Amino acid sequence: MLKIVKRPEGSHRRETLMRVSAVFFALVASAVIMALLGYNPFLVYAKIVEGSLMSAYRFRETIHKTIPLVVLSLGIAVAFKMKFWNIGAEGQLYMGAFGAALVAYSLPTLPSPLLLAFMMLVGAVFGGLWALIPALLKLKFSTSETLVTLMLNYIAIKWVSYLQYGPWKDPNGIGFPKMAAFSSGAVLPKVFGIHIGWIIALVLVVVIHILLKKSKLGYEIAVLGESDTTARYAGMSVAKITVTAVLISGGLCGLAGMMQASGIERTLNDQLSGGLGFTAVITCWLARLSAPAVVLVSFLFSVLIQGGAYLQSSMKIPSAVAGVLQGIILFFVLGSEFFIQYSVVFQKKKSAGEVHDA
């Protein structure tokens, strides 16, 4: 007879150990699936590592994926801390990129540092304002931010598609639906061969960590996340805190969009993100909203994404395998939460039927 028993208060180390072992078991389970599909799992894993880390170019590509994932995850963490379920990072990224492109196309001749700073500012503001829509709707009409942020994603993506196929189509593109490249001043400079976004991302990790852990705003966000009646009772302004946190959240996602457009694509297009805004929800959650952990998790996920792409070209294995891996890891880590709190024990059978425990 199986019985579910609540565990005594576990130590922090044991919890971490359980989460790490969850990842390990996820890899084992994925290996079984791959073996069933007729692939050698060891080879697949080796190829993922090879394809993501084993050359300067591949490593750079992996970091190129890590940068937006980190910044997006940080943005999502700020909102999630408040239990504001912002799953609109994808849309906020596109609106941020749109804002940056607007500046890049309007003022191409501005001195580069000034132009880039302006692009960042406008990108962050556009992302923030896009996130503000669901926040205001929630404050005013108690709508579900989950639904509204999700739907705004598609509006943002289609808006960029519209620009790409319509008014902003490059007249010199010989009929191709693409936008003109940014002027050289609007492209992020490189440090060690990777666009400067990696430094910005690391700085933001520190800033957001301090914001959430040490600042009064972070405290207010956390209190509001636990209970808005308590926040009101303590004399906090729910509207002010919500608006501020959501502006920061969307702003970071918008900034990620600016960096994607300026640092990677050097233009605006509707393939800019490729779902990073959704992957970031997973990485943020796996990092348990902790800024330092976000770096590690985002890097590992980038390895999966980049390695998955390599699988396709080198082994003719669909890159969807990497997607399956991501899903299985998430499933196991979320599942491990149950085992962190409860343990299943075997008990001698006493009577017919199973035991339901509350």
Add this chain to the structure above:
Amino acid sequence: MSDHAYIELKNICKSFGSVVANRDVCLSVNKGEIHALLGENGSGKSTLVNMLAGIYSPDGGEIFIDGKPVYFSSPRDAIEQGIGMVHQHFKLVDVMTAKENIAAGSKTGFFVRGKTLSGEIAAIGQRYGLVVNPDKKVYNMSVGEKQTVEILKMLYRGARILILDEPTAVLTPQEIQTLFDILRNMKNEGCAIIIITHKLNEVLEISDRVTILRKGESVSTLETAGVSPLELAEQMVGRAIKLEVERTETQKTAEPLLRVEGLEARDEENVKLLSDMSFDLYGGEILGVAGIAGSGQKELCEIVAGLCKATAGSVRFMGEEILGMTPGKIIRKGISMSFIPEDRLGMGLVAGMNIVDNVMLKNYHASPGLFMDRAAGKKLAEKIVKRFDISTPSVFHIVKKLSGGNIQKVLLGREVDMNPHLLITAYPVRGLDIGASYNIYDVLNEQKRSGVGVLFIGEDLDVLLQLCDRILVLHAGRSMGIVDPRVTSKEELGLMMLGRGREGEAYA
């Protein structure tokens, strides 16, 4: 009569993680007996009856019903053995009628025949003296009626053993009498009844025998006839205690601290929650508020604290109108509210945060700069922990992992430490055991001595009568008047709570 008891629990053990809730608990109840379970909070009463009701399964020990060993793996098994439990929080579907609730989950056919059902319910009701309109919706019912429906539900399912978990906590004295009459009828019909309560006088009034639990162990089983309340209390606590609540005599301030006039509040559907409420509260007094749960206590507290809007009237604090001010501004004026909701943690404390972050909740913004001054918060937390004797492994312990009494002490400690002029406290001893409750009363008296005006929303009428200087009685959002507890009886209070004025001819 057979020689074995109807219900027999032998050496029951149950642990939750490292916490032992029951250790070798023994209990035996006969047919036609009302058996009281008495014990402080956390003594394992609820755990024990939950095992009898099939909600938990014991880690060790045996349960016998009518001499036969039984094993419950779900509440359904317990119901089949004729065991019914009425929980503290009713498990009824609000939008359904009494009879729909009664029939729900029982083994009738696919269709529910309304007329037959009404007839059956009426028959059971007549037998035991339960009166309820089977077609009344639950949301239109008073607490007493809901409880009647719960009991009927159990009887309809064929319960011969009824377990009641703190059934009187939410009832008026008159409703309690009705309940006790029902229980006595059931007893005469040969049912066995187990009743959990904190109130010693109720144990003495209703039960035949009483089993006392202390720290998860059964200490003793006594014949109720011939025990004194003090004896019971000392058995329960495990040491000698006093049972009177002290009323400190102090000098009230000349001017009222808080003047409430013509206060009215409505909910979203424009239904009046408070109407024409007026009273004065002076510094150096404890003004009690008595009323059935949901008579407007919550709205009154929240309006004074700025959390809820009033539709008419005025609330003046030291002569200044505070209606319409933000909660933050009202806190800075020195009005402090510690509202202990039913779940204890809903408002006032942040359950998932540690003690340090919780004691900083109301004054974190007082320190300069953008960052939290957690060093100061730690000092404050240590001070409060020491002053109120809060037992916790450290000040960085998560609040929701503390015991109920300690949680309440953290909340009240923070409020008192802010040196308020006006302290609003609602149900501060809710769910606390005797020892912890007396500590809280001492704190309130100490506040009163130092000139603080205390608005005390209470539940236990005995305590209200002993502790307060004046008592405001609420009924359905209206003030029924302010009485002097020195010359008012519990029955008078009860009638006023039911909406009958003091001079009303309705009572004889």
